[in-house]
Amino acid sequence: MTQNKQIVRVRFAPSPTGHLHIGGVRTALFNYLFAKSMGGTFILRIEDTDETRSTAESTKAIFEGMKWLGLTWDEGPFYQSEQADKGIYKKYIDKLLADGKAYHCYCTPEELDEARKLAMKEKRPPKYGGKCRNLSDDDKKKFEAEGRKPTVRFKMPEDGFVEFEDLVRGIVKFENKTLTDLVIQKASGYPTYNFAVVIDDALMKMTHIIRGDDHISNTPSQLNIYDALGFERPIMGHLSMIHGADGTKLSKRHGATSVVEYKNKGYLPQALKNYLALLGWATEDSQQIFAEGELEKKFDIKGCQKSPAVFDDVKLDWMNGEYIRNLFTKELKELAMPFIEEAGLDISNFSSEKLETIIVLEQEKYKTLKEIPELISFFFTPLKFEEKVSNKVLVKEGTKDILQKIYEIYSGFETFSEKELETKTKSFIADNNFKMGQVFQPLRGAVSGRSNGPALFKMLECFGKDEVLKRLQNAISISK
């Protein structure tokens, strides 16, 4: 790339009309990583020119989602609506009008809709027919008299073509005659997206526009506007889309699509960020896990894929598990707390240290933070036997006897430490020629009620002598 590192300026420009979508945040991530890797500036701009659908909650969700993922912006947030209020767009619209590069259009939405349908039916491209391109002043007056409010359309060049070099797709070429005279100002006086982005990006001196593939067909039209206004064109880069398992663009019906949903499901921001970075991008050695700050250094837009990527929850789960396993005990506990509270576990009788010990017991097993409460709940709720334990393990012939002996041994313990438990239990097994499972299984079942769980002796130590003995006694009474 010939671009000077210092002057790279990119932006994420979401519209605040819903939750922060996973596809949107991926675009944000790539812009952010591009800026960081090039030592450039990452800008956030809220595209709120849709007066009817933009909401303050959405704007808030965008901020929160980005902050959660650590996508900090260097400039902004800017709001498109504020630009409109300042009349910035109006100024350029007027310029185009004066230069004869735009014109007023009095067609109604209904008329246009009909024309579009007819065109499709007749197998013609559904572009605007240009009816209002050359209206006389009399025509205009007539329409005004009818109460029609005009929109402003950009006059597309009729021949020739637009060509640009896309950062991820290479040379892209469109014929001008396939382009429609798009509306740049609505009847309400507000600019349309396609016009506003051009003005904003030009005025904010964006050097690169990195956005989703779904915008690629707008690009030639926008480039023509750049040219008409005498603005320097930015370098374009169109990222492939993220698809659901069925191969179509990710949407609500594919399940979780908003960033908060992932947060609520117990995913770590670092894991989601790492996973998203790998959707449609890779290093030459296909590195999977990136340390803090590593993506920011290693990102290279050349590693971007042209074809869409399917979002794979299973791999995300694995990656999240990797990140959870690498957490320090305190971090893990802090992160788990909201989920433990949400699950309603009564932890009031446990010290913070004890809680940490318990949570860490199965750290390598957690794929999400959300599954933590369920996996540790037996420490906090009344003993309840799994069917397998009560129907098979405890009622196996000879079990009562074994548990009775264990009870006697444990009664004499001083420390009740993991180490003491393990050595003495094992020598008891050896002395009596028992098999490991013969003793361990009923022991685990008697104390936890479950057939699997954390390392047995650690678990026993966690419960403590009194509780273990109490539970053993209970089990003895119902075993055979």
Place this chain on the structure above:
RNA sequence: GCUCCCUUCGUCUAUCGGUUAGGACGUCGGCUUUUCAAGCCGAAAAGAGGAGUUCGAUUCUCCUAGGGAGCGCCA
């Protein structure tokens, strides 16, 4: 319908004309192990199809097929 785009294991991907087509998730097998995980070792698994260019194509070109996106006074 029109315009544009895409096509390597099931999934994410590496490969800048010559490789036993590599890695990761998942799957299967083994080891380890008191259980479930984790960990370690191993296996199966891919160039959509057809032409061409070339001494040689996954890689370059074209066609076909399949898939996707866009076609708003939405962004």
